[in-house]
Amino acid sequence: MKFAVFTDSTPEWAPEEAAKILAEQGWHGIEWRITDPVESSRPTFWAGNRATWPLTGLEAHLGDIRSVTQSAGLAMPALGGYVTPRQREDAERMLAAAAALDAGQVRFLGVNTEKGQSYREAFAAYRADWEWLEGRARHHGVRALLELHHESLTASASAARRLVEGLDPRYVGVLHDIGNTVIEGWEEPAHALDLLGEYLAHVHVKNVAFHLSGVQNDGTLRWEPKWVPLREGRADLAEFFKALAVAGYASWVTVEDFSVALPLAERTAANLEYLTGLARAAGYDLG
Template sequence: MAIQSALFSKVLRDRSLEEAVDLTAEIGYDGFEPMCRAPHLAVDRSTDEVADLRERLDDHDLDVPCLATYTGAYVGTSRSECEAQVEALERFLEFATLLDCDFVRHNPGGPAPWKATDQDVETAATWYQRAADRAAAHGVTLLIEIHARWLSETISGTEQLLSAIDRDNVGVIHDAGNMFLVGEAYGAESVDRLGDDLRHVHVKDEQLIADGDNRGNGNENENENEDGDGDGDAHGAFRLETADGLRTYRPRRLGEGEVDHAPLFEALVAAEYDGFVTAECSVPQDEPADDDAIATHELEQLTTLIDNAN
């Protein structure tokens, strides 16, 4: 199986789950990666609703490469909330079985490695082990996304966490956009370093607007990749505290920002990666038809990247 394309349904977040599936297929994607919160695949969906989703996906010949959940984030959280996160994950594991999906994204939480203590890593790993054991009972692999402000912000941080978790059914989501934000190498070197732990890939483009040294002044906002919110003069801009200081970025469509994905795709082909690459563009959507245009553009760019790498 060659590299295949998928769309993260967050791009179509203003549409119903059914409309999002239909449009994803109409545009021409091979896969559909559900955003696991309202209005899409929220935890309170019934078994019948998920069975209906599976039938709709089958009708469109769409695979589900991964369930993009927002479960986890164990550090600095009460025991009862951690327990609740594991129980929420259990429900998504049931959904994964119904949808014939092997991978579920599960968040280890923050802080970033350059802020984290050994105790933070131990806490996240202990709870993640419990989550992974639940997933193993369903035949599912949990995926840790390389993500700003998480313990998995960098490859070295991710490797440390994987070692502490020590479970065969835990892998990594490569995300060049997220890695660009924190100055992490995201090309061939990253593919080589992750090796067999690399199980899934997300792609999006970003652009640096400003680079300051006012780290830790309290004005930094959560990465827009999670919340869709930004702060700054440029449309959709957001501020991010990194190990090198406070920086301002804005999301862009693939090929219009500063993230050069070509070396990544060449490395994936060389490594014989045969999974999905999911587009998750976060640019602001101002008009009702923007999501259609964005999703179409991202597929065109993905197709070009795949074709050029082969």
């Protein structure tokens, strides 16, 4: 098992700084955030994020991405894309970039129903999108990743398995994100991982807790999810790592921690120490 950081969670660092600090802390890899920038007066996770490579004209940046990553001695377990299979030109661009960079995998965003569309109609259309994507991933020799994500057609492992069933797992895989499933799509992790089987291709970890957001006039309590440090949320990560071991998963675990209780450098260092301990306790030999 190896550990990486997705740079959507390192907004304060420019690419060279992110790679250097993470390598010094002992991380094995970096999962680059690739999307066209959104301006902000200060760096945040989703706007003004400095650890981002632009999607438009991505081809011109491939040499820099490779150089920054390799100079730090890091690997790229996947590229963190923000496009869907319906964005055909951009999907092709991401797959080609993964092939050129030897990243091997690309995360694709999920979709939801559109106005006036039933879930079954949307699901059938999305399956057709993934059939197209499978062919393009095969062409480039890389794998397209379907992420379990709340507020999408495939929030759960069950829905994801149904979507990709019959597609070639060499070119289509599922990215299990336990933090997202806390919000929607929760299934017992051991069951979810077993269900995904050969389609389990990548893992993200973060954590979430529900906080009281308000009380209505009739006394009804309203709760909302908030990102919290890895040790503090609803997901039991110790049990999750044990489930990964039982499932035979021995590949990458990428962290995208959106909590802000600790300064960024302290947060990434503490996360690596914590996850390394969990992996060893689950029986992984980390060398």
